[in-house]
Amino acid sequence: MTSTTQVPQTTAGEVRRDGARPTAPDRRRPVRGRRVRRAANVFAVVTSLLWFFPIYWMISSALLPNEQFRSSTPVFVTTHPTAEHFAGVLGDERFWSAMTVSMQVTAISVVVAVSLAFLAAVAISRFRFRGRKAVIGCVLVIQMIPAEALFISQYKMLDGWGLLDNVVGLSVLYVGIIIPFNIWILKGFVDGVPQELEQAAMIDGCTRVQAFVRITLPLLGPGLVTGAIFATILAWNEYTLALVVMSDGNQTLPLWLQYFSGANQATNWGGIMAGSLLIALPVIALFMTVQTRMAAGLTAGAVKG
Template sequence: MRIKSISTSVWTLVALAVAAVWAFPVYWMFNSSFLPNVVLQSTTPTFLPFGGSLANFAAVFDDGKFLAALGISVTVTLATVAIALFVAFLGALAISRFKFRGRKSFILALLLIQMLPAEGMFIAQYKMMSSVGMLNNIIGLTVLYTAAVVPFTIWMLRGFVAGVPAELEEAGMIDGLSRTQAFLRITFPLLAPGLVAAGVYAFLQAWNEFTVALVVMTEDQMKTLPLWLRGFVQASATRETDWGMVMAASMLVAIPVIIFFMIVQSKMSSGLVGGAVKG
């Protein structure tokens, strides 16, 4: 028992050390966001934001493009999550509950689509959006994001739908419920963890995506947050990069993700684990 206790303590310390290494860049971003650029350029690192201020955050908000980029990212991300979950949910129901011609081919196609590199489709996506007049358009970017996340979301939700016995709905129908009522009252609540897990995936993919937006959102006033943030990192011809402002901007980009995780974290863990063992 003593040896086992010592082993557990050692592995706990190792895990804490790994967690500290993983969390340090996040803390460094937080710390640097409060410090002026002069301090950040010093050869002596400053590990605590004593003497710092909110000047970097104020400078970010003074940039007229930040709020516009924030609005575009929020709109595109929320629309992508909502549409992707709706379409993927119906697709998961279809391949889990019904037998139809081409079902196996459809499932195989979902897997093959995930193997295609996104970079290989940039030219086709650009030409397609250009031909229908949807370059620098929120709807066009939402369509591309939705198409990118739907295949994997369907595959993820398929395991959850298959893990809920259809007999539960049949029992509800025997008790007087219609098929729709039985589904909404019995099956749908059981799928909540899966929807949350799929929603987290769709949210992260849409919020952090950079390359597709770089291709189809070329106008300055139509930049998403990752594209807008790149402008802070790139030094201009007349000044050096203001790393304090860059870190403050990075914090503002990360805050919505943190808030989203705090809202869904109670369901997220069970959803990810459930999706791994069902189906």
């Protein structure tokens, strides 16, 4: 016969016969965890509102009538929105001229800078050559140099090449600014792709170039998109270099906003807000378009195991 030993049932407050007190479930941990999550959610909401408020203020101010701008108390919500500021911006020929210049400079800068930075990042990450560490150090040093310290030399350089007040000349300067940071971004993405993927493709019959193009390049899509977005934002919104290089008749969009304020006229805040919103829309649209493709590029080109 088989004998079974029954364990005496005890409550949380009783002591077992062997002298050990049973452990009561700690109900404070779930409550504490919920409080931490609620506090984190509240903090995230407040932070998001603080980030969003300047954007809301720009949109709201662009819709305010001129009379409400002269009010002594700020108007957070207008009851009589108007589109006169947008009409004034869109009817200005200087706006469309500046838009054309900005689009040309941005397109040239992004294509050239991302292409060169990508090739440099692949070379630094995949190959071990003499002077590799020196190249990495130079990239770091260039990032530390203030942009204002180079204005005189950059101006004289473009003047000697005959590229002052020229889209190509300004694009050359933007490419020089974008490339160092893009090299670091893309190098991190290239380092994250194992070389074994390329070696496996080469075993299956691909050349080194074919293995890189078919296997590694699709996996680097998120890095290329990230670098392109950074380059676009910098070239589209840059102000100081454009102010030094370009003239009054050949300006980018940030320089064009100067027409709404001056020493001899009152600042047209409605025009500034409407113009700023129109300048920001292309960058926002670009980011909304490519953000889904950034995640898709993580798995594109992967090999089956």
